[in-house]
Amino acid sequence: MTLTLENITKTVGGETHIDDVSMTLEPGSFNVLLGRTLAGKTTLMRIMAGLEPPTKGRILVDNADVTGMAVQKRNVAMVYQQFINYPSMNVFDNIASPLKLQGVDKAEIEKRVRSTAELMHIEHLLDRLPQELSGGQQQRTAMARAMVKDCKLLLLDEPLVNLDYKLREELREEIPNLLAERDTIVVYATTEPMEALLLGGKCAVMHEGRMTQFGPTTEVYHNPASVKTGLIFSDPPINLVEAEVRDGAIFMKSGHQVPLKGHLANLSNGDYTLGIRANHLSVDPTGDDTIAMQGQVELAEITGSETFVHVHFNDVSWVIQEEGVHNPRLGEATQFYVDPTRLFAFDANGALVAAPPVEISNGKAA
Amino acid sequence: MNKITNNKAWFLVLPVFFIVAISAIIPLMTVVNYSVQDIFDPQTRFFVGTEWFEQVLGDSRLHDALLRQIFYTLSVLFIEIPLGIAVALTLPRKGWGVSASMVLLALPLLIPWNVVGTIWQIFGRADIGLGGYVINLMGIDYNYAQNPMDAWLTVLVMDVWHWTSLIVLLCYAGLRSIPDAYYQAAKIDGASRWAVFRFIQLPKMQSVLVIGVLLRFMDSFMIYTEPFVLTGGGPGNATTFLSQFLTRMAVGQFDLGPAAAFSLVYFLIILLVCWVFYTVVMNAGKQGEQ
Structure with a gap:
């Protein structure tokens, strides 16, 4: 599917969180949202997901308006900065939960959970509880939960921030490969220019609710259209x-x-x-x-x-x-x-x- | 091998040692002392071994009080815990409503036990109490001074009124600590309200609920003041719980030996139940649905 944002604006209590953002995300594309904290990355993702409605503007999926559509009907998945798993379910049930809610039959669930777990290298942990896992394993579980259901839009909100350095590097390398062969639109939010460059794809630079530039990641890096973009897309x-x-x-x-x-x-x-x-x-x-x-x-x-x-x-x-x-x-x-x-x-x-x-x-x- | 020892460290332990000795060990040993002797005066005393324990454990009135106590405590837990959770779930999460409901909920907790007893004693009276008058007006013959069931229910309602707030506040704190992302994730999955409660809120409230259940169990198992103020344990023995029984034995009849023996049994029951409950819940939490 193609996701189009048209002049999206979001104001909360008189404060503008997102200011007139328009962008088109191609099927199967990997898109990085780069911006500092409070740049509006999370809010924009929540609007893309349908978790909250924009104040102004439209969201189109394959040219059909889905602006007011509830999140459950959108076929999206989201991975958060915190490791979000159902605390009382083991890893298998956690990964299976979106499929169960979709009413997929048992044998199919079994098959898909196992193959996704294998992809994320957590197949040996399936009967553990989230609290018995390390941070990296918990986040792998959360990502498996998001990936198991073949969603059309996968939102990753700074998923590696709370992991230690080594694990972050490892997963950062894996993520683009894991998603390469899908036609899922991936949106990945990060504050780190390095991460954006490593992930590749396209990059949207956000600053105080505005999108300052959107284009292929390396091109944006080499030709920052404005001082703002240059400041954000450089570390230091x-x-x-x-x-x-x-x-x-x-x-x-x-x-x-x-x-x-x-x-x-x-x-x-x-x-x-x-x-x-x-x-x-x-x-x-x-x-x-x-x-x-x-x-x-x-x-x-x-x-x-x-x-x-x-x-x-x-x-x-x-x-x-x-x-x-x-x-x-x-x-x-x-x-x-x-x-x-x-x-x-x-x-x-x-x-x-x-x-x-x-x-x-x-x-x-x- | 040549481990350096610094005996000065013992001085740092001494204050704690004294406090624990004075507050717990010495009083407990005094009770143990009474429980195995028949004491008439400091010079005249006889060692009686386990006689008092046998007498107390075989006492049918005590069995009745224990059963009454267990039934009462279970009722308290089965009403206050679900009610507390339910109220906590309906409380507002932000805005002025939060502080308003917090103040309102904390009010009963600030009132001393005997005042609670007095409040309900007057409130429940058919002649001058609003509650009792209204209930009788509705055609229900309610009189806690004569009807054992009414007295028992009054003590129960009193406890629910006094202590449900505690469970609410504990659960509310537990609920507030759940990051918003959990609810979003559930929403994206399309999980139902019940699933959100069962798989996110309840597991996240588990640790505060354990504390809540333990506190309410211990407190209600030792209830004394409210029935004492209301009816003094009556009518008949309807609200004579273990504490009433113990006080009557120790202070009323001055049977110090049996009272001491009974105190120890009482203490052990509470300790045992708490320990078993805590261990079971904590293990269940660890193993989950394996």
């Missing part, structure tokens, strides 16, 4: 600096100068916002054209094999992503380099006017 958020183009060069408000060439060559005179992702800043010069800048180290976060160095200069705060574990002294002045071929340029209204060409074969694209 894209580094920004105000700049002005005049006299054939770009002058950053921080006092640095960038030549007008490459993808930036066509910028006309005026005010711009420049953006650069943390992984394109470096403490070592990476090429001949790199621009040297000085800043004060405010903070260094070590995450795994990378270090995020927060620097401050001329009222601007940036984050540099460095390979390896570094321990710069806080408050110390440091030199770092901007690669001008990786700069995004946004106009005064925040719309993208120039994006760096897509890097072919590089390890740092994500």
